[in-house]
Amino acid sequence: MATLFISDLHLDASRPEVTELFGRFLREEVRGADALYILGDLFEAWVGDDDSSEVGAYVAAHLREVADAGVPVYFIRGNRDFLVGDEYAQRAGFRILPDPAVVVLYGKPTLLMHGDLLCTDDVAYQQFRAQTRNPAWQAQFLAQPLAARLAFAAQARAASMARQKEMKGDNRAQFETITDVTPATVEATFARYGIDTLIHGHTHRPAIHDLDVGGHACQRIVLGDWYEQGSVLRVDENRADLKKI
Incomplete structure (x- = not known):
């Protein structure tokens, strides 16, 4: 038995094969796990729990099956799906954790994060993050029609991609x-x-750093x-194993 960790799936209708891979992972691996933790960016974008996308419905149904089978599922919001709310969590059968969150894994306190809070050199992003996590901003955004929210998300993705392309062109090392x-x-x-183990996603740079x-050994x-x-971390009483699937 093991506890499984995943993040940054960025599920979207444009990549149905990844959504299918996730469904297969839930059926074939997660059913026998102690727990599943999803550390953010499960979706490429999430503009509110009233989003009726097929991908959102598929994920909710398959996660609910896992939860109903007795495997606890936990979720930390990411920078792409920070608007996932209690309504969707109830549909999907998972519990939303704060970011950061300390959990005890086989007797060992472990800190879980999405990871974007660690990227403090990206000042522009941290300013945007602070704005979009403001409850007043979120309430105003969610009050808009769904079509307007979807258009905003598409525009934000395009702007993000353009910014990254510009940064890579100007100075690749600085971008990294x-x-x-x-x-x-x-x-x-x-x-x-006061912990010595941290698990996070966000940077898309899978590795185990000692x-x-x-003066304290940390990981x-x-x-x-x-x-x-796919990419999954399996943790049990003896080891942590990070592999592609």
């Missing part, structure tokens, strides 16, 4: 630095929570994205 975690922020996070933080595990293939 800005869009990755900030080492000082990582160290401060370990110290603040760190020394203030930062970064989950992979699902753009080209």
